[in-house]
Amino acid sequence: MNQDQSNSPNAAARPAALPLSDRVNEALAIARRGVDELLIESEFAQKLARSEHSGQPLRIKLGLDPTAPDLHLGHTVVLNKMRQLQDLGHQVIFLIGDFTSMIGDPSGRNATRPPLTREQIEINAKTYFAQASLVLDPARTEIRYNSEWCDKLGSRGMIQLASRYTVARMMERDDFTKRFRDGTPISVHEFLYPLMQGYDSVELKADLELGGTDQKFNLLVGRELQKDWGQEPQCILTMPLLEGLDGVEKMSKSKGNYIGITEPANNMFGKVMSISDTMMWRYFDLLSFRSIAEIAGFKAEVEAGRNPRDLKVALAQEIVTRFHSQQAADDALADFVNRSKGGIPDDIPAISLAGAPLGIGQLLKQANLCASSSEALRMVEQGGVRIDGAVVSDKGLKVDAGQFVLQVGKRKFARVTLA
Structure with missing residues (x-):
């Protein structure tokens, strides 16, 4: 695997001599790129200004439940943003939801998610941080497990936590509302998931929490619980959900439309090349570390007649280089060309x-x-x-x-x- 972090999304050092307001504006611009929402932006600007003035980094949280043993490119959309904020000097916290996995995140679900066993969770969790470290700088990443504090709550603590949120507020969630309207069962334990995710923010004293667009409700619960605990509420940053190879459903291992970040280089390259020319731009926007101006230039070239396949090759090579090496990307391109001509790969089982x-x-x-x-x-x-x-x-x-x-x-x- 390629551990060279020089091609991180914000690897170049910022000029130290920039005035405070310019440094804050630069950080805001980096935080905004490719995001769906940044709430509340004015609050986040204040947090950035305070951090720049005091030298105290912000605490930035991302939680992932180890529901499967492998991460895919869809996960890296938010991990890339974490790396950008990490390169700005802030403290990123990679939270493995080993406790919340036993509940099951109901976000975007039209049915109760089957809970995982402790053994399944432990097996999956072992690989998560190692894979996330292909994007994040592990030396500057705080890794936590939410069982650290959730196990200690006990029955009394769980009841007290549940008393801080009403059923009416829970039913504001679109997926809960739809399931209730359609007569689809909602288990009581599913209401606990947003509460537990929000309580994670209390325990970690998060200044900013990241997640996909389907996590917005859960992230807002964290703001409310922090207020209840007398903390300054976190800001939230949501990233778009990356569609899978089918171009329709969000990338998911269960749907078979994913590109795993530990897949062999040739497989990874071939899968990127299989996406549609239209979907290619979505992948550029959410996965590439190239500048917005450079991507816009690529689009202009295609409109002027350049074959979009050339740019898809460039995207595939960039992604394979990130998770493997430049040599692996070159070899994967050669293998792809060989297959396109009807050739047989050298490394088949x-x-x-x-x-x-x-x-x-x-x-x-x-x-x-x-x-x-x-x-x-x-x-x-x-x-x-x-x-x-x-x-x-x-x-x-x-x-x-x-x-x-x-x-x-x-x-x-x-x-x-x-x-």
């Missing part, structure tokens, strides 16, 4: 299977190229299966013993020995 002759559905399933035989047969119907470069059109095909290369779609290959 070699698999030995028995049972010849084997039906094509079972063969693709056993070679781990499809999750099931039915999925394999659908891929055959769609013309997405090849054996040694030849398209397979017969769903009833039985493959005899031998050695051959299987291909599913554009990116899945296996060198198979069937006996």
Whole structure:
């Protein structure tokens, strides 16, 4: 992995001699880039000015629940913003919600989220900070787990916390309102989630909390609870949700439309190249560290006739370089060009299977190229299966013993020995 932080979104040092007002305006401009909302901006400007004057960094919080073992590019939208604020000299707090994961965040859900076990959470949490450190500077990041204080609350503390918010206020959440109107069950424990997330801000004395647009209600709860505890309320900064490879749903591992930040370089490059030309600009805006002016220049070039594929290559190389290396990005480009010409990658897995002759559905399933035989047969119907470069059109095909290369779609290959 590439640990060189020189291509962070704000790696260049700020001129130290700027007047206070200019330094605050510069920090505000960096904070605003690509955001959906910054609330309350005037309060945040005051916090920045106080921090610049006193030399005391702001405490900036981001909480992530370890609901899956891997982070994807959608998570890095907000992590990139954290890094920008970190490079301004502020204290960023990466909060792993090992306690709140047991409740399950109802944000954007139309049904109760199944709670995770403590064992699942611990396994997932182990990888989170290591992956986040591919964006954040780990030496300057405070890592916390909210079980530190949530476990200590106990029944009495939980009841006292719940008394600080009304059901009417909870029902202001759009997802709760919709589910109630539609007659979809809402479990009582789901009301606890925004309260616990808000209580995290109290314990951490956060000055600013970041999250996706679907987190706005929860972040505002943090402001209210801080007021109740006599603290200055945090400001909130929401980042847009990045659409996945389908260009429709938000990026999610459960939806299969994601690009994991620890995926092999070739996979990462190929997935970026698969997004639509229109969606490419969304990815540039939310993921690229290039300046707004440079991206605008790219758009003008496309309007003037430049092939958008050239710029998609530049975006794919930038992202692969960030999480791997420049050499890996160059190799991934060469591999992509080779595949585009019908070539076979060098690094495909070699698999030995028995049972010849084997039906094509079972063969693709056993070679781990499809999750099931039915999925394999659908891929055959769609013309997405090849054996040694030849398209397979017969769903009833039985493959005899031998050695051959299987291909599913554009990116899945296996060198198979069937006996």
